[in-house]
Amino acid sequence: MHRVWKHILIITPLFAFVALMGFLIFYPVAKPPAVEMADARSAISDAFKKNAGIYSEKLFSEAKNCYDSAMSCWTSENQKHRYSRNFNKVSDLALLATKKALEASIDAENNTANLNITIREEIARLRETDENLNLRFSKYPMSTEMRNNISKGEILLAEAELEWEKGEYIQAQKKLKDVEKLLVPTYEFADANLRSYFRSYPIWKKWADSTIAESRTNQDYSIIIDKFSRKVYVYYNGELQLTYAAELGKNWVGDKKVRGDKATPEGMYEITKKYEGDSTSYYKALQINYPNDEDTAFFEAAMEKGSLPRSAKIGGMIQIHGNGGKGADWTAGCIAVTDREMDTLFKISRIGTPVTIVGSLRDLRYALKR
Amino acid sequence: MKNRILLGLAAIAMVAVLASCGKKPQVEIDATNAAIAAAQTAEANVYLPGEFAALQDSMNAINAKIAEVDGKLFKNYKEVVADLASVKTLAETVVTNVAVKKDEVKKEAEGLLSNIKAVVEENAKLLPKLPRGKEGAAVIEQIKGDLTAVDATVAEAQSLFDKGTYMDALNKIKAATDKAASLNAEIKEVLTKAKIRF
Numbered sequence: 001m002h003r004v005w006k007h008i009l010i011i012t013p014l015f016a017f018v019a020l021m022g023f024l025i026f027y028p029v030a031k032p033p034a035v036e037m038a039d040a041r042s043a044i045s046d047a048f049k050k051n052a053g054i055y056s057e058k059l060f061s062e063a064k065n066c067y068d069s070a071m072s073c074w075t076s077e078n079q080k081h082r083y084s085r086n087f088n089k090v091s092d093l094a095l096l097a098t099k100k101a102l103e104a105s106i107d108a109e110n111n112t113a114n115l116n117i118t119i120r121e122e123i124a125r126l127r128e129t130d131e132n133l134n135l136r137f138s139k140y141p142m143s144t145e146m147r148n149n150i151s152k153g154e155i156l157l158a159e160a161e162l163e164w165e166k167g168e169y170i171q172a173q174k175k176l177k178d179v180e181k182l183l184v185p186t187y188e189f190a191d192a193n194l195r196s197y198f199r200s201y202p203i204w205k206k207w208a209d210s211t212i213a214e215s216r217t218n219q220d221y222s223i224i225i226d227k228f229s230r231k232v233y234v235y236y237n238g239e240l241q242l243t244y245a246a247e248l249g250k251n252w253v254g255d256k257k258v259r260g261d262k263a264t265p266e267g268m269y270e271i272t273k274k275y276e277g278d279s280t281s282y283y284k285a286l287q288i289n290y291p292n293d294e295d296t297a298f299f300e301a302a303m304e305k306g307s308l309p310r311s312a313k314i315g316g317m318i319q320i321h322g323n324g325g326k327g328a329d330w331t332a333g334c335i336a337v338t339d340r341e342m343d344t345l346f347k348i349s350r351i352g353t354p355v356t357i358v359g360s361l362r363d364l365r366y367a368l369k370r
Numbered sequence: 371m372k373n374r375i376l377l378g379l380a381a382i383a384m385v386a387v388l389a390s391c392g393k394k395p396q397v398e399i400d401a402t403n404a405a406i407a408a409a410q411t412a413e414a415n416v417y418l419p420g421e422f423a424a425l426q427d428s429m430n431a432i433n434a435k436i437a438e439v440d441g442k443l444f445k446n447y448k449e450v451v452a453d454l455a456s457v458k459t460l461a462e463t464v465v466t467n468v469a470v471k472k473d474e475v476k477k478e479a480e481g482l483l484s485n486i487k488a489v490v491e492e493n494a495k496l497l498p499k500l501p502r503g504k505e506g507a508a509v510i511e512q513i514k515g516d517l518t519a520v521d522a523t524v525a526e527a528q529s530l531f532d533k534g535t536y537m538d539a540l541n542k543i544k545a546a547t548d549k550a551a552s553l554n555a556e557i558k559e560v561l562t563k564a565k566i567r568f
Contacts, residue, residue, distance in 0.1 A: 078440045151519035158545035
């Protein structure tokens with residue numbers, strides 16, 4: 001009897017242990033959504049590769065948050081008794097993470113493609129603005145600040161382009177905004193100034209036509225200076241004979257107003273004096289009758305109106321002279337040509353030879369196309 | 371005797387069951403996380419973003435695997451430990467690769483910076499040679515503006531370089547290089563036109 005009890009005492013716990021093991025092993029328990037979690041990870045990883053973190057920040061961050069929540073939910077379910085675990089929420093969150101990550105991927109792809117096009121267009125537009133600034137206004141009088149803005153803008157534009165090429169669209173876009181602030185107002189100012197300058201075109205044309213007609217009538221030489229094209233045209237008997245490059249005063253846009261404004265006057269003049277040798281510092285010079293009656297009347301009217309300072313004085317000593325060919329507008333308002341060209345001009349000119357200075361011989365459309 | 375054998379077997383079975391409940395490899399997890407953090411500190415996300423993202427993906431997969439094992443009755447972290455070791459090694463390799471890449475970018479930036487500084491220096495030397503007086507004033511004024519902009523960009527690039535942000539420095543230098551070179555050409559053209567030797 002004692003032996004039987006001993007067997008029972010040994011076999012019972014052993015049986016119970018085996019039964020328990022069997023129960024533990026074979027009783028169905030909730031399975032964690034490992035596959036769904038792997039899918040979510042893969043979708044998030046793909047979205048990251050498509051730069052969704054930058055170009056679809058909200059959706060990508062939501063996807064990551066869903067995944068993190070799923071992970072923490074999974075961990076907290078693991079703390080529970082294995083038979084009371086429920087992974088439905090984990091699964092739902094994993095699926096939501098996948099959905100959001102896929103949406104973020106598509107959104108990022110679209111945004112990237114759109115940004116790529118937008119930035120490319122923006123770069124092209126600003127490049128065109130810069131090219132126009134250089135083509136139309138490289139010799140246009142502008143303040144030091146404006147010139148500095150153009151320089152800064154050009155360097156920033158190059159930086160933005162490099163970033164765009166590397167696919168760093170956000171940085172490129174930020175830089176382009178700064179470029180816009182530097183280049184566009186400068187261009188708009190110069191453009192408006194140019195348009196306003198060309199309002200006098202009909203008068204210039206009339207002066208030029210009259211000068212050419214005078215040359216034909218007198219069968220003599222006439223000189224026309226085109227400030228915008230920086231050209232000196234020599235006519236004989238109404239026919240164009242010579243064309244030279246001209247260099248002007250630093251502030252050549254607009255008519256000369258006062259002494260020292262470094263502007264080249266506009267009007268119909270004639271040669272009043274010829275200088276050569278020691279009488280000029282500029283090789284040879286042909287002085288014109290600036291200010292003429294019209295200039296004096298204009299100056300006096302401006303003084304009366306108070307549009308000029310009281311200390312202002314009318315300018316003078318405007319000449320066509322040598323020492324030119326420097327490739328810049330450097331005179332105090334005179335017209336400079338090379339010494340060799342000056343020799344020719346000096347030879348053909350006499351006291352009384354007409355010299356007409358115009359803003360431009362061609363209209364605004366030409367100036368804008370240039 | 372028979373009873374003792376049975377008792378012994380039962381005890382072994384119990385020990386085996388208990389022994390199979392492995393411990394979470396916290397030391398390995400911490401070491402791997404530290405290796406990934408070190409890669410981030412080394413700016414792997416800047417210089418080797420693809421490799422860094424792969425590291426993070428692998429760690430996320432391991433975390434999921436750990437959660438899976440955590441939920442099991444008989445926990446076996448052997449595979450997890452092996453994965454952790456491999457990701458840790460990968461993170462260490464990334465740190466080495468980042469150092470190499472960073473050095474490459476640093477050298478490129480250094481070379482370009484030294485080139486552009488030479489051009490800037492030459493421009494500064496040529497500037498006083500430009501025609502003096504009213505003839506050159508307008509040209510000098512315009513060129514000075516351009517030179518100031520280039521100088522400012524070079525200074526910014528140098529500051530970024532000194533801070534160790536070589537990628538950003540490289541971008542700035544590349545952008546200013548063309549401008550500095552075109553200015554150099556422009557100055558030389560003015561000097562040639564004015565028949566001034568340089």
